[in-house]
Amino acid sequence: MRLGKKIRILVADDHYIVRIGLVSLVNTAGDIEVVAEAADGSQAIELYEKHQPDLVLMDLRMTVKTGIEATIEIRRKHPKARVLVLSAFDGDADIRKAFEAGAQGYVLKSSTGEKLIPAIRAVAAGERWIPREVAHRLSSRNSYETLTTRELEVLNQIAKGLANKQIASHLGISEYTVKDHLKSILAKLRVADRTEAVSVSAQRGIIQL
Amino acid sequence: MRLGKKIRILVADDHYIVRIGLVSLVNTAGDIEVVAEAADGSQAIELYEKHQPDLVLMDLRMTVKTGIEATIEIRRKHPKARVLVLSAFDGDADIRKAFEAGAQGYVLKSSTGEKLIPAIRAVAAGERWIPREVAHRLSSRNSYETLTTRELEVLNQIAKGLANKQIASHLGISEYTVKDHLKSILAKLRVADRTEAVSVSAQRGIIQL
DNA sequence: TCCGACATCCCTCTTTGGAGGGGGGGATTC
DNA sequence: GAATCCCCCCCTCCAAAGAGGGATGTCGGA
Numbered sequence: 001m002r003l004g005k006k007i008r009i010l011v012a013d014d015h016y017i018v019r020i021g022l023v024s025l026v027n028t029a030g031d032i033e034v035v036a037e038a039a040d041g042s043q044a045i046e047l048y049e050k051h052q053p054d055l056v057l058m059d060l061r062m063t064v065k066t067g068i069e070a071t072i073e074i075r076r077k078h079p080k081a082r083v084l085v086l087s088a089f090d091g092d093a094d095i096r097k098a099f100e101a102g103a104q105g106y107v108l109k110s111s112t113g114e115k116l117i118p119a120i121r122a123v124a125a126g127e128r129w130i131p132r133e134v135a136h137r138l139s140s141r142n143s144y145e146t147l148t149t150r151e152l153e154v155l156n157q158i159a160k161g162l163a164n165k166q167i168a169s170h171l172g173i174s175e176y177t178v179k180d181h182l183k184s185i186l187a188k189l190r191v192a193d194r195t196e197a198v199s200v201s202a203q204r205g206i207i208q209l
Numbered sequence: 210m211r212l213g214k215k216i217r218i219l220v221a222d223d224h225y226i227v228r229i230g231l232v233s234l235v236n237t238a239g240d241i242e243v244v245a246e247a248a249d250g251s252q253a254i255e256l257y258e259k260h261q262p263d264l265v266l267m268d269l270r271m272t273v274k275t276g277i278e279a280t281i282e283i284r285r286k287h288p289k290a291r292v293l294v295l296s297a298f299d300g301d302a303d304i305r306k307a308f309e310a311g312a313q314g315y316v317l318k319s320s321t322g323e324k325l326i327p328a329i330r331a332v333a334a335g336e337r338w339i340p341r342e343v344a345h346r347l348s349s350r351n352s353y354e355t356l357t358t359r360e361l362e363v364l365n366q367i368a369k370g371l372a373n374k375q376i377a378s379h380l381g382i383s384e385y386t387v388k389d390h391l392k393s394i395l396a397k398l399r400v401a402d403r404t405e406a407v408s409v410s411a412q413r414g415i416i417q418l
Numbered sequence: 419t420c421c422g423a424c425a426t427c428c429c430t431c432t433t434t435g436g437a438g439g440g441g442g443g444g445a446t447t448c
Numbered sequence: 449g450a451a452t453c454c455c456c457c458c459c460t461c462c463a464a465a466g467a468g469g470g471a472t473g474t475c476g477g478a
Contacts, residue, residue, distance in 0.1 A: 015297060015318040017325075021230025039319075088224060088297075109224040110248075116226075148454065161405020163434065177456050183436075193435075193464095195404045196370020199418045202411065209408045357424065372464065386426050388466075395466080402434090402465080 012044035013059040041065025075102035091205030105129030145188040154181040221253035222268040250274025284311035293332040300414030314338030354397040363390040
């Protein structure tokens with residue numbers, strides 16, 4: 001890495017300040033260079049195609065397309081693509097979704113440069129990179145239970161303030177069934193009622209408000 | 210500003226990357242320098258005391274103490290302190306609270322350097338700085354109704370999944386009263402039920418989940 | 419001083435939520 | 449082919465939520 005070609009990275013983050021920060025941080029490293037900057041998920045996909053970088057530094061919560069969606073699409077078209085997620089959020093669902101989408105690493109925005117640069121080098125070299133605090137989020141929640149797609153649909157409608165009856169007619173199913181899904185949502189998230197279900201799942205990154 | 214003393218600023222943000230970004234952005238300006246960096250609200254207060262900068266660039270959502278709390282405390286001790294809030298969130302409540310806390314400006318993290326540098330110069334010079342998109346958040350929600358402190362207490366407990374009865378005993382009031390507060394919360398936020406109240410108020414920055 | 423906002427308490431009534439049961443059918447996996 | 453998971457439907461029952469009234473006291477501003 002020291003000599004010869006630099007690691008070419010694409011930075012995707014909707015915050016201008018963050019992109020500047022990454023560029024200047026990476027410049028101090030010497031063996032890494034930012035070849036393109038994307039301000040949302042769609043741009044990230046576009047610019048990946050164009051520049052074929054060695055690695056994408058990907059934020060998760062972006063407009064137009066999320067980092068998860070962008071990661072999935074990039075990885076689908078380019079199975080060798082390397083994605084290092086750089087997120088402000090440490091919800092277990094966010095982390096899990098990132099790896100499921102095909103990311104090889106997950107770093108928190110609060111982490112310092114001494115932690116970020118090695119992560120970039122490692123993931124660019126094909127390794128996985130999961131810092132202790134990130135791994136902890138996953139393991140501590142060992143009894144984590146995944147919501148089914150139907151349960152997620154119901155949960156999202158609940159977050160909008162819809163009543164079971166309304167959800168039922170929206171989904172074209174019986175109110176009994178909505179209640180059944182809700183029951184299992186409450187059980188899986190281990191919460192008391194629909195309201196706590198919404199706040200807990202928002203905290204953990206299961207739903208976006 | 211061009212000649213002589215530089216504008217001395219304190220940067221407060223819990224994301225290392227953002228702090229780097231701000232430092233390097235500001236360096237390109239020439240007439241501004243970062244004299245200290247804080248990673249949370251308490252540090253911001255501490256470092257303000259120590260360096261007495263011309264301006265604080267303050268993030269809102271930080272650990273230990275929020276940017277709002279830090280701003281209030283700094284302004285209380287130093288009424289001449291100038292604070293420019295730099296936030297990722299554009300919820301009307303966040304914006305409102307920032308100005309109530311004594312900030313003179315509010316810039317979004319997605320805004321580019323050409324917008325941020327003038328904001329820093331303006332606020333440091335004693336002017337107010339409210340970009341169009343920020344002002345719009347406030348005015349579009351013209352029929353915005355403020356929740357009272359009691360209503361906020363109730364709302365926060367609702368977000369935890371507590372039932373009216375439990376909230377009543379926690380606050381030492383009657384369940385009837387809790388229901389009354391809830392009624393006015395629902396009316397003010399114009400939502401259908403407690404669950405939507407939680408998601409809407411979280412979106413708008415009225416409560417933190 | 420009167421008014422309005424806030425906080426408190428009270429009552430009734432209807433709807434909704436959620437717990438706790440009972441099923442059935444389809445798909446996948448072992 | 450048994451087991452498991454998902455999705456779906458149904459029923460009862462009680463507690464909780466929320467709408468719609470009425471009422472009291474305080475406090476600060478017009």
